[in-house]
Amino acid sequence: MSVANQRPEAPTAIRTDLGAFFASLELSHSKWLITSLQPGSEVMSKHVVAAGNVAGLLDRFAELRRKAEARTGRCYPIIVIQGAGLDGFWIHRVLQAEGIESHVVDAASIATSRRRRRAKTDGIDGEALVRALLAYKRGEPRVCAMVRAPTPEEEDRRRISRERKTLTNERISHVNRVKGLLFAQGVSGYEPLRRDRRKRLEELMTGDGRPLPAHLKAQIGRELDRLELLLEQIKAVEAERDAMLAAEQLTSPAPTMLLNLKGIGPEFAVVLWSEGLSRHFDNRRQVAAYAGLAPTPWQSGSVDYDQGVSKAGNPRLRTTLIQTAWLWLRHQPRSALTLWFKDRVKQNSGRLKKTTIIALARKLLVALWKYVNAGVVIEGAVMKTA
Template identity: 65%
Template sequence: MSQEDAAAGSRQKDLGAIFASIELSKKTWLLTSMSPGAGDKMSRHIIVGGDIAGLFAQLSTLRRKVRDRTGREYPFVIIQEAGLDGFWVHRALAAEGYESYVVDAASIATSRRKRRVKTDRLDGESLIRTLLAFKRGEPRVCSMLRVPDPDEEDRRRIVRERKVLMEERIRHSNRIKGLLFSQGIRGYDPLRRDRREQLETLRTGDGRVLPLHMKRQVLRELDRLELLIEQIKGVEAERDEMLANERQSTREVALLSQVVGVGPEFAAVLWGEGLFRHFENRRQVAAYAGLAPTPWQSGSIDREQGIGKSGNPRLRSTLLEMAWLWLRHQPASTLSRWFNERVAQSGGRFKKVMITALARKLVVALWKYASAGVIIEGAVIRS
């Protein structure tokens, strides 16, 4: 036997499982697999997108072929990228007893060529290699996601829907202001309760009554705006009800709600987007919030590139907003004094940089408070 044949046989012997990757898209799913007894050869099978029964049938066929070839039963280890399909495919695989992983696609190392080749075939092979390295225990080869359970995933819908509705409300309000501004009308606020009465009294910049079709367009925009306002009220009522139930059953939510400056929306985002997870240390907390620093060091070069922004974008934007409000509601806290001292030393030029640092310190302090009960020094806590 040649050395190449011996090496191939050793690889086949050490494989120990059927490794498979699933490339998910709307029309088709590409199943790529590496099986014991087949050497380095990878097989590929196309399945109609969304056909979970067809996927299970193909996996059963692969297992039967491996059993016929080797005389042994092998388990499956399956990987897929996080994407538009969410986590339902992973949950279906786990319910059938398959070992399944969901990977952050951005964490997989790729070629740094100016123009790299990208196809579903190559992506499937890359996922297989990543999965093999991960199972061998290679450090930092990729980032596997912690898949939330259905209740945790559903709980996040409230704050995310409210954010979408608020963005739509801003767009409609700005559109109305823009339409009226084109006629020389300033100062009209579409969010006032008397917006329709105020519209009747408006006059253009040259003294004319508001044109007929312009007025009808604004009224239709107001109809959509008022619908959004009612939907936002309904979502906020659901959020408050959810928080009331969580405060009764979850210690962390009860503690967060007692901090002055942390209102219902902040508490819902903090708990639903981040702090319900388990973190080992403060670095993991800052990294998940996208507030961890990203140094660039090479030889004599040593500089900072700013925050990574690779974590949860909703949590990061909320923490930056909360940091500004923390200075107003908690001026005597150690964090606020630290910020004010640093800003005073730099003459106020680096407020945006320092508010990011304050947000990072704040999320770590809130994590310690919610998880271990460590009181934030100097902060006012409601009884």
């Protein structure tokens, strides 16, 4: 028999009859698009419900299940997928409470066409989500990256550090605005964060020897009002953070273990614990990938080089780790990680410090993960004195 006769006359169809309904949700502020695929069918149907209409969404799923049961005599489970976005995880939790298998996917992990002008609609995206869910349930590797939804308690625990970061950025904006207004009048050296800021404002003179104009002084006064409110809110958030750390120490030793390391304070300990180290990881590669510190290779034929870190993970955790790595060099000069950094920089003749600090941040994250989960002490690390 020839090789040509051994080939099938038609391509093998993709198996879609997995004994379940597959549905995707495209969520927006005004409507929710439901794209569903019935068992044994290859045609997807689409239905729209108003945004926030959970009862309508569940009724739609119940109607699809009733029609399939009347047609086949079997009751099929429903498996739903949605992209991680502004709606958070509350819809995912509602579906799970109703006994519906729900998945949240990182939309950026789904392969798309690389055409310069590719078509993009909610309908196309909904079908792509259903196909990704089908492949995922068939067990195809790396077809997409499902997000592990945090519990309400884990999600709420992150808010303290994130709110403090927002307030700190607003504080910087007000300080810079005050300094910019004064610099335009020839005034420099004024520090709005000093306690005597009001008194010094009254004493300021412009660069050409005039008192500050009345409207300018009034505007700066209002900026200082907002700045002082922010300072009070930052103090309140920090007090709440410290209280949360004290409460966490009663249920988990990890925050205390982080605080015991020299160079890690309350804010960094909260961010490292709530944003990353409190989660479950199977290996160090998953830890580095979650922080976006995993290397990204580029290989094609004879071309083979490293593009740097992926930056595809948690940006807050990644930023904090890089800052922690710089502080680690200062406060842990005799640790094995610091000695590795200095040796690598010496090999590069003092160059590529910023690149090497990223590698140190990745090593430090893995070391901290082993430290808080398995109790593996970081080699040469110094603990804080009592």
